[in-house]
Amino acid sequence: MSRYSIWTIGCQMNKAESQWIASYLNSAGHHEVKSPREADLVVLNTCVVRQSAEDKVLGMLGQLKGLKKEHPDMHVLVTGCFVNSHVEDLNKRFPHVDFFFKPGAYSDFISWAKKQGVQVNESRQLSVDSFQTIPLVSSPCAYVPVIQGCNNFCSFCIVPYRRGKEVSLPVEEVVGEAEELVSQGIKEITLLGQNVDSYGHDLPGHPDLADLLYRLSEIAGLSRIRFLTNHPKDMSRKLIEAVVSLDKVCKYLELPVQSGDDDILKAMKRGYTIEQYRELVRAVRERLPQASLSTDVIVGFPGETEEQFEHTFSLLKEIRFDVVHVAAYSPRSGTLAWRKYEDSVPRDVKKERLKKVEQLQASVAGEINSGYMGKEVEVLVEGNKKGKWYGRTEGNKLVFFPDAADYSGKLVKVNVEKTSPWALQGKYV
Ligand code: SF4
Numbered sequence: 001m002s003r004y005s006i007w008t009i010g011c012q013m014n015k016a017e018s019q020w021i022a023s024y025l026n027s028a029g030h031h032e033v034k035s036p037r038e039a040d041l042v043v044l045n046t047c048v049v050r051q052s053a054e055d056k057v058l059g060m061l062g063q064l065k066g067l068k069k070e071h072p073d074m075h076v077l078v079t080g081c082f083v084n085s086h087v088e089d090l091n092k093r094f095p096h097v098d099f100f101f102k103p104g105a106y107s108d109f110i111s112w113a114k115k116q117g118v119q120v121n122e123s124r125q126l127s128v129d130s131f132q133t134i135p136l137v138s139s140p141c142a143y144v145p146v147i148q149g150c151n152n153f154c155s156f157c158i159v160p161y162r163r164g165k166e167v168s169l170p171v172e173e174v175v176g177e178a179e180e181l182v183s184q185g186i187k188e189i190t191l192l193g194q195n196v197d198s199y200g201h202d203l204p205g206h207p208d209l210a211d212l213l214y215r216l217s218e219i220a221g222l223s224r225i226r227f228l229t230n231h232p233k234d235m236s237r238k239l240i241e242a243v244v245s246l247d248k249v250c251k252y253l254e255l256p257v258q259s260g261d262d263d264i265l266k267a268m269k270r271g272y273t274i275e276q277y278r279e280l281v282r283a284v285r286e287r288l289p290q291a292s293l294s295t296d297v298i299v300g301f302p303g304e305t306e307e308q309f310e311h312t313f314s315l316l317k318e319i320r321f322d323v324v325h326v327a328a329y330s331p332r333s334g335t336l337a338w339r340k341y342e343d344s345v346p347r348d349v350k351k352e353r354l355k356k357v358e359q360l361q362a363s364v365a366g367e368i369n370s371g372y373m374g375k376e377v378e379v380l381v382e383g384n385k386k387g388k389w390y391g392r393t394e395g396n397k398l399v400f401f402p403d404a405a406d407y408s409g410k411l412v413k414v415n416v417e418k419t420s421p422w423a424l425q426g427k428y429v
Helices: 012-027 051-070 087-093 106-116 159-163 171-183 209-217 237-245 262-268 274-287 306-319 336-340 347-370
Strands: 003-008 041-046 075-080 141-148 188-193 224-228 252-254 292-299 323-328 376-385 388-392 398-402 411-419 424-428
Touching: 003 012, 012 041, 012 075, 012 106, 012 141, 012 188, 041 051, 051 075, 075 106, 141 171, 171 188, 171 209, 188 209, 209 224, 209 237, 237 274, 262 306, 274 306, 292 306, 292 347, 306 347, 323 347, 347 411, 376 398, 398 411
Parallel strands: 003 041, 041 075, 141 188, 188 224, 252 292, 292 323, 398 424
Antiparallel strands: 376 388, 376 411, 388 398, 411 424
């Protein structure tokens, strides 16, 4: 038995994969510790989607180099999108790392562990790499990867190069995973895919995400289903209708727009125009007027003029998303944008645009959330922080409420008494 520590940054897919590694190691008799300093086995689950993320990975690798000198027996493993196809180069650059394995390549991880004499769980069979979930976590929510990889090649994105082409997990296997999770106490699952709307096109009979949602909704004991991330060009009307008609599917949609300007969208190779995006939002709001919407935006894409940025800014004002994840463009080596365009927008201009979007969004989200004042919301309780229970509504609003009783994992009603752009606070009803 050994002590392990997992450091994770990046998207929900990484979090799901770290959950799996932790669950696997626990089932093999190891136990998790908080700090790598106390661990015999350290796993870094990395992200390189932005330069700042890659810098964090390099920083961690630097720290571990020092730690490994103090504890030469410690094993250091690296997975996630930092692991490219040039593992030999990585081995040369980071000789203190014992093993690099590609995102979701669990069987490689287990073979390595066996060779090193690290205790493994022989009874946990892997049928398809990358899709193993079954975490028994204290939260009632779990991620279930249903499609890996991406065929889109947006010009700024490194994901298709690191995670490869789309591969879907068959419907019955997803259902099996979800049933197993529910039997372990999970009440909410989030189906994950870099482009979850593409689910199933590579499977026999071509089931789609809507078909999967209908099937999962039949599982007794499962209260909520979410899915992310959507691609506006691939989100079908059939899927919207499935969300309308299935009570268990949360009325919350992530629709990354990335830019509000057609020329920038074209350079990003997003595959839709702003008018098409507006049309999609109109269709969603017509059928799901109560749905919460979130989006992703990149400011400072190469060549983005003030006017083009203003197009994005006014689109955000017009649509009024519940949540906007905004990032300043940073070139990722290997991507089309990195090869083709100069990173021409100065850093301070990017920062200014980022701040403008953040300020706008704080005011929009503040106004939207104030509409919940005095209302009763249903919350799935995820945990307790400093004496307050917290969880999320169907629309993904974070809610806090103080109460002495134990509400872990329960669906409760809360009366909202205070709101902010980021959360709601209230009283248990
Ligand atoms: S859809 Fe575009 S942004 Fe999303 S993972 Fe695929 S290439 Fe990247």
